Amino acid sequence: MGPRTTTDRRPRSAASRSRSGWAPAAALLLALTTTCAGCAPGDGIAAALPGAAGVGDRLFPTLGNGGYDVTHYGLTLDYTPEGNHLKGTAVITARATQNLSRFDLDLSGLRVRTATVQGARAHVARSGNELVVTPAKSVKEGEVFETVIAYDGTPRAVEGDDGGLEGWIETDDGSAALGEPTGSMTWFPGNHHPSDKAMYDIRVTVPRDADGDFYDVVSNGELIAERDKGGTVTRHWRTAEPMSSYLAHVSVGYFDVHNGWTRDHLPVYVAVDPDESEDAAAVPRLVPEIVDWAAELFGPYPFSSTGAVVDHLPGLDYALETQTKPYFAEAPDESLLVHELGHQWFGNSVTPRRWKDMWLSEGMATYAEWLWEEQRGGRSTDEIFQAFYDGTDDEAEGIWAFPPADPPSGGRVSDPPVYGRGAMVLDQVRKAVGDEDFFRILHTWTRRHRHGNADTGQFLTLCESESGKDLTGIFDAWLFAKGKPPRARGA
Ligand code: TRP
Ligand code: ZN
Numbered sequence: 001m002g003p004r005t006t007t008d009r010r011p012r013s014a015a016s017r018s019r020s021g022w023a024p025a026a027a028l029l030l031a032l033t034t035t036c037a038g039c040a041p042g043d044g045i046a047a048a049l050p051g052a053a054g055v056g057d058r059l060f061p062t063l064g065n066g067g068y069d070v071t072h073y074g075l076t077l078d079y080t081p082e083g084n085h086l087k088g089t090a091v092i093t094a095r096a097t098q099n100l101s102r103f104d105l106d107l108s109g110l111r112v113r114t115a116t117v118q119g120a121r122a123h124v125a126r127s128g129n130e131l132v133v134t135p136a137k138s139v140k141e142g143e144v145f146e147t148v149i150a151y152d153g154t155p156r157a158v159e160g161d162d163g164g165l166e167g168w169i170e171t172d173d174g175s176a177a178l179g180e181p182t183g184s185m186t187w188f189p190g191n192h193h194p195s196d197k198a199m200y201d202i203r204v205t206v207p208r209d210a211d212g213d214f215y216d217v218v219s220n221g222e223l224i225a226e227r228d229k230g231g232t233v234t235r236h237w238r239t240a241e242p243m244s245s246y247l248a249h250v251s252v253g254y255f256d257v258h259n260g261w262t263r264d265h266l267p268v269y270v271a272v273d274p275d276e277s278e279d280a281a282a283v284p285r286l287v288p289e290i291v292d293w294a295a296e297l298f299g300p301y302p303f304s305s306t307g308a309v310v311d312h313l314p315g316l317d318y319a320l321e322t323q324t325k326p327y328f329a330e331a332p333d334e335s336l337l338v339h340e341l342g343h344q345w346f347g348n349s350v351t352p353r354r355w356k357d358m359w360l361s362e363g364m365a366t367y368a369e370w371l372w373e374e375q376r377g378g379r380s381t382d383e384i385f386q387a388f389y390d391g392t393d394d395e396a397e398g399i400w401a402f403p404p405a406d407p408p409s410g411g412r413v414s415d416p417p418v419y420g421r422g423a424m425v426l427d428q429v430r431k432a433v434g435d436e437d438f439f440r441i442l443h444t445w446t447r448r449h450r451h452g453n454a455d456t457g458q459f460l461t462l463c464e465s466e467s468g469k470d471l472t473g474i475f476d477a478w479l480f481a482k483g484k485p486p487r488a489r490g491a
Contacts, residue, residue, distance in 0.1 A: 053104050062129065076089045093146050176329075194246060219248075239323065254273065290372070294342060316329035356456075362419045
């Protein structure tokens, strides 16, 4: 779905233009063309042209697609854990942002069986991770259109450039789908760039296992229906607030479910793999405690429910802030819980517009850890800052490799500078503007860009306008400059 605020509005077609460079030629073509598929000669309607194969993200040029904006994904999945077989139907509702003769979806692996656009059979072709869909009749700019893709096969986990395993990952008792930055295309076709948020209805059907027990299915949002058909069970999860596709999640396996409430009456759903139940004993209590704490610091919690998935997936060395229920490959410690829940505000509700804006998510989620430690009788944020600066904190390793707001290539968006040095930027801003202004800036940020996308420039502008201070020196040194800045102010 489209971003909600005016400041959020991004000329998406301009982005695709600058990427591919075909725009001037296309404009010329438009000016000269008098006829086009689906429009009468001389009626002034722009010709239908192919949508771009990417949204123009410098770090990931082929992620996402141009020419349309998805508003809703209806994913109906049939998953058989034995043999790792997935059969899916994706109903994708989108609004065309140009006249489209054809458009791309991102999809990796799997077999596409059939495709329709507006109920009519469409032609599909595969080219790398691009699924090229040519509708029988071109789609008009502004039109809301429905694409249905039926697919199946063995979904794969992929090794990202960052070295992390992502995609549809098999576990010892089922599977876990993790999508940052590119893994979601391994289990459903879509517009896989963070800038295109949409609502989701995810229905997953799983069989009984050899003992006759059902597998559990956990996903984002709220469980709204469950259907036992004897041999199979279907669980329907709904995400009623906008979500970027890298945050979409499905876990299949066995889980103990802990239901609860936050102080603000938000439903809490914590699913724990029995293999982790002892180590994760505090998680069902900690989730609402952390969410209530964070809501005071950052503003109202942005979604209809919260929770966590504590899986047992030894070897996966990261957690992911999957929307409403962050995913943990093993029982998390307090600071990791704080980090992933902090992302619900920074990353999930306010989402980076481009991957290079990731420090806004990771810096803030890391800073949430610092704040938690400071307020729970651990080190002060000053001390943590110092330990990062001096390199005595374990997580300080590698933080000077590149400026946080300018990662060198796609695979580096999860590298230490984006996290640790990102948090240092925020601490420097806090010291410069004072606590009152700093926390007001955070509240304004989460309110203004709630459920949208935002970028580095917007954050810097907000910090300066809210505080009335010139912060260029801080941002230049901590955010944009190469190498370790000279000893900081207040340090
Ligand atoms: N964004 C995740 C977090 O902050 C971490 C993460 C996701 C990650 N994918 C990764 C880390 C790949 C390293 C490699 O918790
Ligand atoms: Zn993070």
